[in-house]
Each structure stands twice: as C-alpha cells, then as structure tokens.
Amino acid sequence: MNKSLLLAWIAAIIATLGSLYLSEVMHFIPCTLCWYQRIFMYPLAILLGIGFYYHDKKIHRYALPLSVIGMLMSGYHFLLQKIPYLQQFEMCTSGVPCAKDYLNLLGFITIPLMAFTAFTIITISLVIFARINKNEE
Numbered sequence: 065m066n067k068s069l070l071l072a073w074i075a076a077i078i079a080t081l082g083s084l085y086l087s088e089v090m091h092f093i094p095c096t097l098c099w100y101q102r103i104f105m106y107p108l109a110i111l112l113g114i115g116f117y118y119h120d121k122k123i124h125r126y127a128l129p130l131s132v133i134g135m136l137m138s139g140y141h142f143l144l145q146k147i148p149y150l151q152q153f154e155m156c157t158s159g160v161p162c163a164k165d166y167l168n169l170l171g172f173i174t175i176p177l178m179a180f181t182a183f184t185i186i187t188i189s190l191v192i193f194a195r196i197n198k199n200e201e
Contacts (some may be wrong), residue, residue: 073116111123142176
C-alpha cells in the first residue's frame with residue numbers, strides 16, 4: 065500500500081465532498097472559476113481511487129496534470145479575491161463574481177484557498193508517489 069497515493073485520494077475525496085456540501089447544503093452558488101476547479105478535482109477523486117485499488121504505478125502520469133492545473137487555477141482564484149488590482153482581470157462576467165468571498169475564516173481562509181491546499185496536497189503526494197515508483201524500477 066502506498067501512503068502517498070492514499071493521501072492524495074483522501075484529499076480529493078474531502079475536497080469533492082466539501083465542494084458538494086458548500087453548494088448543495090449551504091446553497092453557495094459556484095462562480096465560473098469554482099466550476100473549472102471542480103472539473104479538475106472531481107475526476108481526481110475517481111481516478112486516484114481506481115489507481116489506489118489497482119496499485120497503478122503510473123497513475124501520476126494522468127492525475128498529476130489535473131492536480132497541477134487545478135492548483136494553478138485555485139491559486140489564481142485566491143489571489144483574485146485578495147488582491148484588488150487583479151479584479152480588473154476577473155473572468156466572471158455573469159452570475160456570481162469570482163472575487164466574492166462566501167467564506168473568509170481568520171481573514172484569509174477562503175474556498176479557493178481550501179481548493180489550492182487540496183490540489184497542493186494531491187500534487188506533492190503524486191510527485192512523491194512518482195519518485196518512489198521510479199526508484200523501485
């Protein structure tokens with residue numbers, strides 16, 4: 065059993081369930097960037113689970129691009145919320161603005177920061193997983 069792959073899978077499950085809770089239970093309407101982040105996170109919860117179950121030593125090849133892109137996107141989204149200058153480049157033109165803070169715990173913990181943290185955990189875990197499997201070859 066590879067602990068780094070398990071950690072990545074658990075992070076993806078928690079992030080997926082958390083986003084569903086925020087939208088379906090708390091009734092927070094996702095902005096455009098939130099939808100894009102979901103597009104990259106939801107498949108990870110499935111892919112990493114399948115990869116873990118089948119002991120797929122190459123899962124990082126197709127999961128890592130999803131996590132890196134999601135990490136960059138959620139990092140940009142967090143900066144968009146926290147740096148007023150960047151709001152002129154906001155891509156959300158209709159519906160909920162991407163710069164809107166539904167949550168702002170302790171003055172800096174927002175939904176995009178939580179997504180960024182999850183994507184970062186997944187990315188680091190997959191890099192560790194890839195290095196472990198490369199050393200075993």
